[in-house]
Amino acid sequence: MAPEIVVQLAILTLALAMFIAIQKLPREALTKLRTKHRATLQTNRHFVHGSHLLARARSTNHRTQSQAHAKSALIEAEKALSLSPKDPAPQLLKALALDLMGHKVSALKSLDLALSPPRVRSLSESERGDALVKRAELKLAMNRRRRVDSAVDDLVEAVKLSGMNDKATAFCLLGECYEWKGMRQEAREAFQEALRVEPGSVAARQGFDRSGP
Structure with missing residues (x-):
């Protein structure tokens, strides 16, 4: 094969690879953004639901109901953390639920995490x-x-x-x-x-x- 043809083929291959990369990168970035946005929305839903449950746990004088609501709030906090582990808000919700359930050591650990860098900067x-x-x-x-x-x-x-x-x-x-x-x-x-x-x-x-x- 003539050297000129080899060079042309190399240039064509490189140009094709660059074109594919240019076409692929925006879609990957968009997919990543959509995934992150979806996770954020789900995190917020779990956090809001958990906050409502915690409020109900605090407002009732019936211990069994209070503990049940607090446990449900803890579950919602854990779900939010599984989606956004670096978000300090679910850690705070988790700490408050644990404290209401009497688990003070675990509650303190969650507060330490929420107040640790870099999470604390989001508060x-x-x-x-x-x-x-x-x-x-x-x-x-x-x-x-x-x-x-x-x-x-x-x-x-x-x-x-x-x-x-x-x-x-x-x-x-x-x-x-x-x-x-x-x-x-x-x-x-x-x-x-x-x-x-x-x-x-x-x-x-x-x-x-x-x-x-």
Whole structure:
């Protein structure tokens, strides 16, 4: 075969390969986008359904029903996580459901995952603040003596967030932590901040009165 023909065939083969690649890449990218979008929609459906179930679990006084709803909420959270394992929102839902079911160690692990990088960057300030306060509550409930310093760190970070929802609760918990540590002045200031945010808070008023003049 003449060298000129070999060169022409090589050029033709390369051009054909480039054409196929150019035609194939957009379809692959579109397929990937569609798959991701579908997964996101399914994740959101499971998360919303789970959130409704958790709300029902919290609103009923019947323990058996509450536990059943919490378990169903946990299942929805797990389904959402199977589709979007890096999404922190289902981890938060899972933590709250586990806590309601009495599984505090597992709930704390889920909160740690939700608040770990890079997941935490996907949370709004209010979501992050709520998660930090909940984690502090769990730490104090599980082992106050060993975890009080870590709980203080979470609470101090939470109250600094401008989008924090329930700062009164955060400041009250912080005041209790300072009381436990024997830091009377710091406790009084924390309870005072809680009263400033929510003047009608009974817990903040009682804490402030305990801290003395």
